[in-house]
Amino acid sequence: MGRRKIDELLISAFGWVPARVTLGVLTFFGFVNQFMVRVNLSVAIVAMVHQNKTVEEVQAQCIPRSQATNTSRTFVVGTTEYQANALTSMNNKELTQDEPADEGLAWDEVTQGIVLASYYYGYTITQIVGGRLAELYGTRLVFGGCIMGSGIITLFTPIAARAHVGAAIALRVLLGLTGGVAWPSMHALLARWIPPAERPRFIAFAYFATTLSVTFTLPLCGLIIDGRGWEAVFYTTGVLSLTWCMFWFALMHDTPAKHPRISREELEHIEMAVAAGGSSKKTGAAIPWRHISTSMPVWAIIVCDMGNTFGLSIYLTQLPTYMRNVLGFSIKKNGLLSGLPFLCRYVGGIISSTGGEWLMSRGFLSIVNTRRIFSAVAMLGPTVVLVGVAYSGCDPALTVSLLCLSMFLNGAITTSQLVNHTDVAPNFSGTLFGISNTFASIASFISPVAVAAIIENQQTMTQWQKVFWMCVPIYAAAEVFYLAFCSGTVQPWNYSGQHRRHAHEEAERGGPEATALQ
Numbered sequence: 001m002g003r004r005k006i007d008e009l010l011i012s013a014f015g016w017v018p019a020r021v022t023l024g025v026l027t028f029f030g031f032v033n034q035f036m037v038r039v040n041l042s043v044a045i046v047a048m049v050h051q052n053k054t055v056e057e058v059q060a061q062c063i064p065r066s067q068a069t070n071t072s073r074t075f076v077v078g079t080t081e082y083q084a085n086a087l088t089s090m091n092n093k094e095l096t097q098d099e100p101a102d103e104g105l106a107w108d109e110v111t112q113g114i115v116l117a118s119y120y121y122g123y124t125i126t127q128i129v130g131g132r133l134a135e136l137y138g139t140r141l142v143f144g145g146c147i148m149g150s151g152i153i154t155l156f157t158p159i160a161a162r163a164h165v166g167a168a169i170a171l172r173v174l175l176g177l178t179g180g181v182a183w184p185s186m187h188a189l190l191a192r193w194i195p196p197a198e199r200p201r202f203i204a205f206a207y208f209a210t211t212l213s214v215t216f217t218l219p220l221c222g223l224i225i226d227g228r229g230w231e232a233v234f235y236t237t238g239v240l241s242l243t244w245c246m247f248w249f250a251l252m253h254d255t256p257a258k259h260p261r262i263s264r265e266e267l268e269h270i271e272m273a274v275a276a277g278g279s280s281k282k283t284g285a286a287i288p289w290r291h292i293s294t295s296m297p298v299w300a301i302i303v304c305d306m307g308n309t310f311g312l313s314i315y316l317t318q319l320p321t322y323m324r325n326v327l328g329f330s331i332k333k334n335g336l337l338s339g340l341p342f343l344c345r346y347v348g349g350i351i352s353s354t355g356g357e358w359l360m361s362r363g364f365l366s367i368v369n370t371r372r373i374f375s376a377v378a379m380l381g382p383t384v385v386l387v388g389v390a391y392s393g394c395d396p397a398l399t400v401s402l403l404c405l406s407m408f409l410n411g412a413i414t415t416s417q418l419v420n421h422t423d424v425a426p427n428f429s430g431t432l433f434g435i436s437n438t439f440a441s442i443a444s445f446i447s448p449v450a451v452a453a454i455i456e457n458q459q460t461m462t463q464w465q466k467v468f469w470m471c472v473p474i475y476a477a478a479e480v481f482y483l484a485f486c487s488g489t490v491q492p493w494n495y496s497g498q499h500r501r502h503a504h505e506e507a508e509r510g511g512p513e514a515t516a517l518q
Contacts, residue, residue: 019262020193020202020270026252027186027206033147033241034182035213037154037175040233041116043221046324047230048161049107111165113452118169120313120445122176127438130181131430132287134188138254142185144245149178151241158231183207183437188430191422192255195273197357199422204346204353204414211411212346218339274426287431291493297424300485302436304375304417307478308410309440311382311471313447315341315407318467325459327396337400341407348411352377356415367423367488375416375486379479381409383472390468393461417482424487425494 107115134142153175160167186207194202221233253259256270292298323337352374359365365373385406392399421432450470455463 018266019256019259020198020266022251023189023193024202024206026248027189028209029244030143030147030248031182031186031207031209032213033237033244034150034179035210036217036237037150037241038119038179039214039217040154040221040237041119041157041172042319043218044225044230044233045107045112045116046321047225049105049112105161105165107165109452109455109457110449113448115165115169115172117445117448118172119176119179120441122173122178123180124176124438124441124445126177126180127184127441128431128434131184131188131432131434133181134185135428135430139185139189140249140252140254142181143189144248144252146178146182146185147241147248148245150175151238151245153178154234154238154241157234157238180437180441184430184434187421187433189254191426191429192274193270195270196276196422196426197273197361200353200356200415200419201350203419204349204411207418208346208349208411208414211342211349211407214342215339215346218342286496287428288493288496291491291496292425292428292432292435295424295491295493296485297420297487297491298432298435300482300487301417301420301424301432302439304379304478304482304486305436305440306443307474308379308413308417309437310443310447310474311386312410313444314451314467314471315403318448318451319403321459322464326461326464327394327399337396340400341403344404345407345411348408349414350411352412353414368486369488371416371420371423371486371488372483373416374412374414375479375482378410378412378416379475379482381412382406383475383479385409386468386471386475390465417486420486420488424489424491426490427494 130142130146153171157168157171157175160171190199190202217237220236224232224236256262256267259267319341356365356370356374360367360370385402389399389402389406392402421429421436425432451467454466454470
């Protein structure tokens, strides 16, 4: 009776709002919280860790000579002379003042890379499981459970980090296990709730909340650290995640037909559109593993996902460190400037998805050509721009601008690889996303360790140039493979098991297919 009263109140107040818009808003804030607990460590670790160096030895290369008073060596970029190892400069005084008074955790660069990567050790394992569970039991339970579990784990992170590095790694692995189900479970919902033509726009708005989350999570973490210490970062993001769960479980429904407040017109529109796109209400069919494993369109998605995720994970986990140790930004400025490229990525995703939908709806581009064009923008664009980043030197405005441009172009992934699973097999889109994201996760936990191996305790411009150059061939090779083998057509195995199941149902009713089964 209580739930019925709530539904009546919601209908009277928000009945004019389409149900899938409400779903989009809930999903948006769900992904915001999911990424807050995922990336908070990237900023917090800068304040958590004792650098094992004296104040005079910490490197912040991009400090103009005119601002330095105690120096050990100089280098020249363009016509400007810069000072390395000069933390008595104005910028570095500000940096050290921003940091907590305690000595911090004695984690070297390799240990930090392992801790940052440990999330992906768990994240990799639950990708396929998350997609399949959502296909069978619904996204409401799977995605909601993901955010709830992640929030609880985050609250215990400060205790684990102070206890032992092994405890911190174990907790991050557990956080990854919980978070691994998020994206695949949502792809299962996408196939049931969102008409095919609207899917890139829904992904850009709701899924890319992860990108927008990074935009304000990084500066928020910087402000919290500056005012309350790094432990408060984990307490704040954990509580926000648990608060969201109350709204999700109260308002979300797995299918349009189960939604008590959806209009008849919207219900009919959704069901007709998703059925025409190849989605079925029946989700119990066995997964056609042999067909999936030999499908080149599936491998195109996997390879593109791996290349894109490798580069993106470097932005997520390493950009704050680069801003601090090379460009010399304080923690407060670090968070703001590190988050700015991700705001550009969100804007790029909205623009590209809207443009792609318009081009397809007007018949200017087919599905497959839309996927190809926008994937080229998303992958080859950053390939070119990162070369500029590698040689932008100590010009922070130019560096940040190029990073923003790179992420803006990468936003086009919403209209290409990220939605392509629902093109080729909407009935198994959650499982497919889990498969591709499993492979992508391997790239995610390799990248921080690869960066640490390249840096080798030398936080210099030269070493970071090698990091940026490492991303270029990976982006390019992944995109070439995708262009060669991607598809926009529903694959025959998408309907695996459905005809036979339908025939059995007809036989039980004595229908025309009964004889064929006898």
